[in-house]
Amino acid sequence: MAYPEIQNKSPIENATGVDGYALISFDAYDSGSNINPNSFQIYVGGTLAFTGPSTFHAPFNGAHSAITEVTISGTDGYHVVIESTAGYTSNTLYAVRVVVEDYSHLGIDDTWRIRTGNRVLSIVPSLYEVVLDVTFEQPFAITSATGEPASYVFTNGMYARKAEILTMNTVRLWVELFHTHREFSLTVSPSVVDDYGNGIPTSYNGFVFSPFSSTADLANFNGRVRTWRDSHLVYADANSVYLGGTKGIDVFNKHEGRWAQIYNENKQTHSLFVANFGGVYNFAETGIPYLFNVSPTDGSIAPYNAIILFSVGDLRLAIEPTALRVYVNNILAFDGSYGGWHNGFSGFVDVQYKHLDVAIKPATPYHAKQFVTVRVVAEDLIGNTLDTHYTYRVTSAPIISNGWGYSYWGATNFGTGTI
Amino acid sequence: MTIYFLNEDPASGETGVLEDVTISFDVTSTVPLSQSSLKVYIDGEVAYNGSVFIPPFNAYGSALTDVNIGGNDGYHLVIDSYNLYDNFVDVSVEVDDVAALHNATFWSFLIGTIINTVYFSDGYGAKKINIRDFVGESQEVVRTILSTSSIPSIPYDTISSMHGNRLDDDNFYLAMSYDAFNTPDGYGVYVAQNELILDMYSDGYSCYKAQITDDGIMYLINKDTNSIEVYYRLYQLFGGSPRPPDYIYNSTSTPAIMAGEILTLHVVSGVSTRYLGGTRLYVGTENGLTRIECYDRQNPDGSRFGSDNLGVAYNYTISSGSGTYKTIGGTIPRVTSVSSDERNNIFMTVTQDGAGNGGVTQISLLTGRKIVYMTHESGALPSNDIRDIFGIGGN
Numbered sequence: 001m002a003y004p005e006i007q008n009k010s011p012i013e014n015a016t017g018v019d020g021y022a023l024i025s026f027d028a029y030d031s032g033s034n035i036n037p038n039s040f041q042i043y044v045g046g047t048l049a050f051t052g053p054s055t056f057h058a059p060f061n062g063a064h065s066a067i068t069e070v071t072i073s074g075t076d077g078y079h080v081v082i083e084s085t086a087g088y089t090s091n092t093l094y095a096v097r098v099v100v101e102d103y104s105h106l107g108i109d110d111t112w113r114i115r116t117g118n119r120v121l122s123i124v125p126s127l128y129e130v131v132l133d134v135t136f137e138q139p140f141a142i143t144s145a146t147g148e149p150a151s152y153v154f155t156n157g158m159y160a161r162k163a164e165i166l167t168m169n170t171v172r173l174w175v176e177l178f179h180t181h182r183e184f185s186l187t188v189s190p191s192v193v194d195d196y197g198n199g200i201p202t203s204y205n206g207f208v209f210s211p212f213s214s215t216a217d218l219a220n221f222n223g224r225v226r227t228w229r230d231s232h233l234v235y236a237d238a239n240s241v242y243l244g245g246t247k248g249i250d251v252f253n254k255h256e257g258r259w260a261q262i263y264n265e266n267k268q269t270h271s272l273f274v275a276n277f278g279g280v281y282n283f284a285e286t287g288i289p290y291l292f293n294v295s296p297t298d299g300s301i302a303p304y305n306a307i308i309l310f311s312v313g314d315l316r317l318a319i320e321p322t323a324l325r326v327y328v329n330n331i332l333a334f335d336g337s338y339g340g341w342h343n344g345f346s347g348f349v350d351v352q353y354k355h356l357d358v359a360i361k362p363a364t365p366y367h368a369k370q371f372v373t374v375r376v377v378a379e380d381l382i383g384n385t386l387d388t389h390y391t392y393r394v395t396s397a398p399i400i401s402n403g404w405g406y407s408y409w410g411a412t413n414f415g416t417g418t419i
Numbered sequence: 420m421t422i423y424f425l426n427e428d429p430a431s432g433e434t435g436v437l438e439d440v441t442i443s444f445d446v447t448s449t450v451p452l453s454q455s456s457l458k459v460y461i462d463g464e465v466a467y468n469g470s471v472f473i474p475p476f477n478a479y480g481s482a483l484t485d486v487n488i489g490g491n492d493g494y495h496l497v498i499d500s501y502n503l504y505d506n507f508v509d510v511s512v513e514v515d516d517v518a519a520l521h522n523a524t525f526w527s528f529l530i531g532t533i534i535n536t537v538y539f540s541d542g543y544g545a546k547k548i549n550i551r552d553f554v555g556e557s558q559e560v561v562r563t564i565l566s567t568s569s570i571p572s573i574p575y576d577t578i579s580s581m582h583g584n585r586l587d588d589d590n591f592y593l594a595m596s597y598d599a600f601n602t603p604d605g606y607g608v609y610v611a612q613n614e615l616i617l618d619m620y621s622d623g624y625s626c627y628k629a630q631i632t633d634d635g636i637m638y639l640i641n642k643d644t645n646s647i648e649v650y651y652r653l654y655q656l657f658g659g660s661p662r663p664p665d666y667i668y669n670s671t672s673t674p675a676i677m678a679g680e681i682l683t684l685h686v687v688s689g690v691s692t693r694y695l696g697g698t699r700l701y702v703g704t705e706n707g708l709t710r711i712e713c714y715d716r717q718n719p720d721g722s723r724f725g726s727d728n729l730g731v732a733y734n735y736t737i738s739s740g741s742g743t744y745k746t747i748g749g750t751i752p753r754v755t756s757v758s759s760d761e762r763n764n765i766f767m768t769v770t771q772d773g774a775g776n777g778g779v780t781q782i783s784l785l786t787g788r789k790i791v792y793m794t795h796e797s798g799a800l801p802s803n804d805i806r807d808i809f810g811i812g813g814n
Contacts, residue, residue, distance in 0.1 A: 232806030240550070241809075244539060249548075270540045273581040274550075275591065278533030 002032030004100050004108045007072065008079075013112035017198020018094075020087040020116060023064055029077025030102040037067065037078060039101035045094045049082050052100070059086035090119040090204050091138045118194040119204030120186060121169075132173045134186065134207075138194050139168035142341055145191035146171065153187045164321055165340025167348045172321070184209055233272040244269030289314045289378045289386040293357075296372075298390035304365045306394075307347070308372075313355030314380040321349045323379040324356060329372060333360050368396040422448045422514060422522035425488060431526035432613060434589060438504045438530055441480050447493030448516045454483075456515035459498065460570070462508060463563040466498050475501040505531035506549045507591070507614050509562075511570040523570050527613040534591055540578035544569065545595060545611070564614045565595075571617050574606045584631040586654045592631055596639060599625035608639050610653070618660045620650055632698050633688040636715055640684050645669060647676065647684060647702060652721040666727040668700070668711065674732035679706035685757040685766075691715070693730050701766060703754030707736030707747065708768055735768075735782065748780040748792025758810040765790070767808055775804035 008027045011018050024044060028035050040052030049060035056065040062083025070079040080098075088094060093115050101107035121137045134152070142165060145151045149160040152173055162174035185208040190199030231245030241252045249269060293311040296302035308328065312319060321336040333345035341347070344363025349356055356378075366372055375389035425445040429436045442461070446452065459467040459476075466476035467483070480499030485492065511525035535550040544566025552560035565573045579598030585591045590612050597606030607621035608629040620629070621641055629639035635653040640646075648664035656662065670678045683703035691697030693712040700711040714729035737752045747754070751770040755777075759766035764784045771777040778794040793799035 234807045234809040236809050242537060248541075249537065249539065251550075268542050270542060271578050271581040271595075272537065272539045273583055273593070275534050275536045275538060275583050275585075275593075276550075277535075277585040277591065279535070 003106045004030040004102050006098050006110045011114045015114045016196035017117040018114045019201035020203035024082040027072055027079050028100055029072045029075045031075050033102040033104040034076055036101050036103050041099040043097040059084050088116045090116050092116050117198050117201040120207035123209045133170055135170045141193050151189035151192050155185045168346055235274045237274055237276045242274055244272040287315055288384045289319055289380050296392040300392045301395045302392050304394045308360040311355050311357050312378045319356055319378050319380055325377040327375040366394045370394045420450050420520045424524040427526050429528040433528040435532050436528050436530045442498040445486055445495050446514055447488050447491035450516045450518055453515045453517055458513050460511045506536055509614050525570050525615050527615045538581050542577045544576045573609055580628050582630040586635045588654045594629035594631055596626045596629045598627040618657050622661055628684040630686040638686050640681050645681055651723040655721045665723040673728040674711055674730045676702050676709045677704055677706055677734045679704040682755050701757040703757050706752050708754045709734050746789050749778045756808045758808045760810040767810055769805045769808045777803050777805050
């Protein structure tokens, strides 16, 4: 007496990164009495996909769906392939359940689970289409490939010049575009993997964004400056170059070869004149960026699980995420110019007008009474640099009902226990 | 019934004004004024709307008080702003009296002594942004200095080209050309003094690329007559327009511009080889380039001496010829943009056919020969679709 067995499961049990149109297959056999094909009932994701002996229910009746007789280790059995014409939802756990009996009415009810892979959820151009924020449905693992522009391949001539990791789900691509195609697709390299170690499966890759809302052609010059290729006016003074075009005016610092500013309002520049009389400003300010909205504040005592929050701004210019580095207790937490988050830190860097809002969460909470020193290094657009630090101390955190609490100097405060 | 504007402080045309200045003036009338009709604009922004001061012009010093000057009742306004600093400040005021008599005034002054401003037109008037204020993707520091609805007003909000100079009277003159390519024909060139007071030239014609020399001579392309017009004494005669051009260069003048449609003009002050301190003109045409070494001698009062015909013209085209003809690169003769570096011994031209084909020619003035011709095919340029060129020496 033997029970039916299920073997050669594909995808295998607990598979991750499964493609949205993956074929599900397995072999069923019985070393005692033969499998009774009339008894088959196969469910995928709780939906009946197949009823023996030969009925594949839509949408599991794709061209590859089939049941065939096979011999496995000298025993007759069946090989079943299920193809869904509707595909599977990304980042979803699917249960594949097989119910079958042999002719002796000995049965098996076997279930295994597979998880479909990650995908690009959205691509959002910035207001002036210089950068694209690519958001994945699920977090990706931070590897060198994630911050590598070559990992992101576009159609129709667009290419990524720089990649910044903004959050665990979002990467910002500085793109260049040399043609006026209005539809593009993005294919992410298999080297960019999710937390399960899987690249984006084929069917979830090739995100199409169309129509691209911009009429801007972006051009690249030595990798450090950017402008619109359709600029039709050029002017220069001793320090700067000004380009006027259909998107406004770009200004470049000649000496540093660095993009300085972009202005845009009505998306057309008919005429342009730069008046320099009596002296030339080279973005006259020398003020360095400054911190504000700091929490926990310098010298304070904070819960062990406090999120490190601050904003870094500049009175006259802007700060790009690429010009921000943050260290926590001398460990690099964020480097906007290389890979974004490091050493298990996570959080967000939100670009605001003239400032960045930053939230940092360490990989593990700090110990009670530990000092936490946050060092912030930030440059504004013309290179004025802030390099400052502040320190707070983690309090002890006795567990109490309804959350974590802590007490110091006779006072008692209660946190919610959430981050 | 008369409305008076008095005691403007800082005064019109005043320079060296401190950044923390407060702006004040009086407005009075022989009949009562309508306070609600009193509007004050500073750099195109509403500063007082008839009842309150609008941020950022509502600093602690801003106030409206009643006055009586010479027996006439009115208001004394003080405007204290949080954000006035180096560059021109344009003030315009309008008010009605209770009998609906309307009056307006405007003036401008310069905080500090230097001008570092980008002027541009985006189809919605003449605008400016102080260079120090350039901020990524920001628009809040842009000011509209002139538009069809400003006081004073310009005839059309799309300006084809702009060029300015600060002349010996220490005022800044901004020439705004109206080209029929972008605007309805017939607006000529408007010149704003210190961003406000307007004078017009070649009214009724389509004009392009008006430029003002350091000596206050204005050159412009009159596209309708296919000529270069010259106006002397721009500031001495400011406000005296309309007046005819003092001299005209065309294909039959002496010196003559090569035949064909005039496409562009580049003016360099003080480098003429024919007259010390004279002007050099680069005139791009559909057939090539004419360089004119001007004899633009002036009388002590700045008026024309009458010797422009002593200038000399040199022509450059794609055909290598004899005499004064020099070679420019490529196969397209149209010169759509010209520039030169500050040493004035090299100039560059852009040839364009209007379909994205062209290249950049660099020519030595010393030898009269082409130094280099740059194209995408030569590897020097990312594209042959070149729209404009600007040369400046050093750095």
